[in-house]
Amino acid sequence: MAIQLLREIDEQPGALARLLAMRRHDVREVAARIRAFDPAWVVIAARGTSDNAARYAQYVFGAFNRLSVALAVPSLFTLYNAPPQLGRALTIGISQSGQSPDVVAVIEEARRQGGVTLAITNDATSPLAAAAEHNLLLASGTEHAVAATKTYTNQLLLLAMLSVELAGDERRGAELELVPQAVEAALGACDGIAEVAMHYMNAGRFLVLGRGFNYCTAFEIALKMKETSYVLAEPYSPADLLHGPVAMLDYGFPVVLVATAGHASDDVGALQAVLDGRGARTIAFSDRDDVLARATSGIRLSPGVPEWLSPIVTVVPGQMWARALAMAKGLDSDRPRGLQKVTLTR
């Protein structure tokens, strides 16, 4: 069961290494074109898993390229026929298949207005690739499982590579090379995850918490859980949680916590105290001993991954966790009910 999904999860170190080897030149060329255009801000159109890659871009382009990133509002283009002005923006469409008409509509309009446009897809022959002025291909190999895994981590790495080239930052460029091996190590750390999942086989609702660069990781793990295990898993930054939803935490409420070393986890101790005070059960993905010691269960990640690249690594135990939870519930995560690989929305 879930053979396809597991195979593609396992392919990630290879796919990431291939992307680094094959796309550096393309990324450099596109970055030069974008720098020459000098965009005032960035707009990203994406859906589902790709939208979580866009959330990563908000942090990496913000922190290192000083670019403000807006997530596009596709219905302004498709329902209301009232697109905003994009002539001074860099507009990026992210889609594994490159098929979604709403994402294509945003890119077409941005290009019509004279903005600079970039498609990030896994299919060079897709409508999205045709619509954009510039293209960067994911080099993930065909993805068969409905739940996206290796295309997501390659989307993140490609955005990280683009940030490096836009900034001309050699130090961060060297750090990119650490990623494939760190993902390999994360896969190796997941041996006990099936046993952990057995404790939650009857749970129907979860919170997934992540902050800073790993805000996207919380969204992506929650999405994998919903797709494969049919649970209601809601992603939150700890800050937003405290502005209301913390009220729903009660005894035994399961909380997935992503907290690797870095600025975003400086005050994770205070968060864990709140969770403990409510009697929540915590499943932690972390490289910090104190976080793991305080959690109900956890997956220990290898230390040393730079915070800005950690989302490419921390999502991996989350993918394994979602699959393990599905198996614990007796579900086939290769065939989520009601989903197709390509979804066409307007």
Added chain:
Amino acid sequence: MAIQLLREIDEQPGALARLLAMRRHDVREVAARIRAFDPAWVVIAARGTSDNAARYAQYVFGAFNRLSVALAVPSLFTLYNAPPQLGRALTIGISQSGQSPDVVAVIEEARRQGGVTLAITNDATSPLAAAAEHNLLLASGTEHAVAATKTYTNQLLLLAMLSVELAGDERRGAELELVPQAVEAALGACDGIAEVAMHYMNAGRFLVLGRGFNYCTAFEIALKMKETSYVLAEPYSPADLLHGPVAMLDYGFPVVLVATAGHASDDVGALQAVLDGRGARTIAFSDRDDVLARATSGIRLSPGVPEWLSPIVTVVPGQMWARALAMAKGLDSDRPRGLQKVTLTR
């Protein structure tokens, strides 16, 4: 029980009418300053309920002012000390209390960079009001209940007024006057809501669906449900739902559906067919007979509210629904566990 919350829900028509009467001049003056600055895009910093008002701004500024709206990433300012460039943007901070340090930090940085800044708060003496160059006050009167209601609808109306003045649009300006009475009518339509809520007293998880202008309404109703009833209620646009989370819908799954007449509900029939196919139970807030006929239960709203203003109206039965659900569960929605009125996050 829930006397305070109910009182403030009921105060909304009066608070909206007061805002229209008292703030038109201020809004016009601020709009003139913003037009003179000619921002390239808009950034909004907000948390919780105010963040849902920011989601409304994405549609109203996008559709009528051709402005792309980015939701700020506060941790770039507070955790990473790496703020993006905001010198050509309009940056707006929205906060009922005006206290949240992360929202204040975004406004301070934007002002330091020479951008145009605006605070929308209910407290003229707050740090947020002091930080921004321009201020627009909500005129909601003091809000005592922890769950925000009348400050939210006034935030929406103030953003709508600002959009009208930025565009110099007299037709839409006249439509604003319809809002207080439409909200009054919506309150009158909620008589049967306690009975509906009794059917869901044991439900722990919900989806809340809204699209286009009412995407923010789905978020805000879900937040009210989490704050007052401790249920896991996740907001979705129907388009995002079909990209994955639809898998979790099973027989009897409760879905709150916001669908008033307009472009965003053109294909709501197809969505209801999907929901029916999964055996979901639907609670609809709508002014459309066909939507209500197909739903398990519903609240009938008066027709004739322009789509762009409908979020100020459709959230009201959602507030009443959240309160009714809390009462059905035997909870005191005036005192949500673990929440304070003012939350300070960094």
